[in-house]
Amino acid sequence: MGRALLYAFLLLATLFFLLPVYLVVLTALKEPAKITLDTVWRWPDPVYWESFRIAWEAFRPKFQNSLVLALTATALSALVGALNGYVLAKWPFRGSGLLFALMLFGMFIPYQSILIPLFQFVKAIGLYGTLWGLILVHVVYGIPIVTLIFKNYYSEIPDELVEAARIDGAGFFAIFRHVILPLSVPAFVVVAIWQFTQIWNEFLFAVTLTRPESQPITVALAQLAGGEAVKWNLPMAGAILAALPTLLVYVFLGRYFLRGLLAGSVKG
Amino acid sequence: MRDRITAFLVLLPSLVAVGVFVYGFIGQNLWASLTDWGRNPAQALALRPELKFVGLENYRELFTGFVDMRFRQSVVNLIFFTLFFMAGSLGLGLLLALALDRSPKGEGFFRTVFLFPMALSFVVTGTIWRWLLQPQGGVNVLPTLVGLPPLSFPWLTTRDQVLVFDWNALPFYTALVVGLVLLYLAWRAHREGEPKRLAWSLLAAGILFLWAFTVGRGLHLLPYPEPHGFSLALVGVILAAVWQMSGYTMALYLAGLRGIPVEVLEAAKVDGASEWQTYRHVIFPLLAPITLSAMIVLGHIALKIFDLIFAMAGLDYAPTDVPAIYMYLLAFRGNQFAKGAAIGLLLLLLVAVVVVPYLASQLRKEVRR
Structure with a gap:
């Protein structure tokens, strides 16, 4: 029973x-x-099957935008995060703990509270409406979470390893390159998955800072579905296209996906 | 020594970036919210607009001004959305986790199914559910598949409200709710045997209740009554949000359940606890910290909810308005940047109220360890 x-x-x-x-x-x-x-x-x-062909034709430029955006921003922010985490975990200086805490605060703010100055800033430096503007924004606001993940990961690597390399005469970058990086694959996977899904799925920055030619797929989909008198087969095919990359990540890398999810959402 | 300098120089760009993009922009946003930016349309889109300092005028208008009634409804919507979304995701997530904890056949399959919506964006979820909740389609004709009559609830298009109250009574209700929370804290202090905390909580609650029933009831924010309530068009939005997020709470709870040592459960059994008693007195208390962190995360998501509602109902539909939507509408469609900035800042304060005490307590725990 x-x-x-x-x-x-x-x-x-x-x-x-x-x-x-x-x-x-x-x-x-x-x-x-x-x-x-x-x-x-x-x-x-x-x-x-026509729906998919039509939807693909309509969404292909946006799909490409999303792909370029998510891949570039993910790669850059993983690199930044690895270096930051390395510094904070292995080369702490006076006040670095406080600076890290101040950095983490950026993870919790609702982006509405910086959206208007951000919009002005991106416009002022001439990146409004470009994919590069959006990439910059994602890399910067990704700094807290990626730094946190890498710092936590590197804290588990014994300090003796770094110490030994130093005695052998290796400098800051040599240690990073030859001791830390080879051990970092799991952290890179977690960060890559987390940032890729976050950036692919992001909407607020995308809708505020892009023009039609630089729109990611989320914005295009929201506008298509929101239009009057839509034929529903197209938004549905579009939704499948927009969901596919992150779903594939989830299906094939589910284990890491969950780890990133728990790390990212407990946030601290 | 050279390496130490290198290390600092490597971190520096990130520090500067976060300093500008987080702290600098919040400061700029605060300043913008205290100006009249956008009141003069000719100035609104200037690269260097001439701004006049107006103090808290924007905030006053949002809460008591005639034109911003939509903002007030959006606040009420946000409160109800947050409450029901959290309750739904926690409840369903816990049920799913409890079910999966009994190791049914195909557990891995079920887990994958319950969690996959997490991989989708709110825009995709919103698009899907917008279609499912069409007045004569999707969900409403679902009962006909098993021979029942169709439903006729106009999910996203209804303008009905329940639990309607007068905006003027808001200070009174707020004081009442905070007072009740304080009473709860007092009760907890009493159980944990901390007389000092008990006394303070009781005193604060007492003062608040006294204020609410003497001053608070007579307070009038508006010269006329303005009814606001739980907008039923939000039910569908809440449903979609729960669909997306309950897998996440399930994952959290399941990790918690699997983390309970077998000895603890066996000890309960040896002591003759029934299954229900084991849940009530052993398992649920052990899950309480997870509930708290899940509430923080869900509350955080709920307070800044934007994309889901944008995709399901669009920007121009007042019954499903939330502050994030209204802020976007004011600032980026209406060029009312000052008022938009004010809403942004209010959202920051709201999130801070939720997150800061939690972070502080986490930090204290860290230190104690």
């Missing part, structure tokens, strides 16, 4: 989580004229 109840509950929960996905795929595969509200749950007949 208890067991049956358990499975009934799990089945119900599974339906709650998966039915929306089912409906999205279903709608994306329907001919626009055949999307009527009373047949909404019926499987498309015939299956209309």
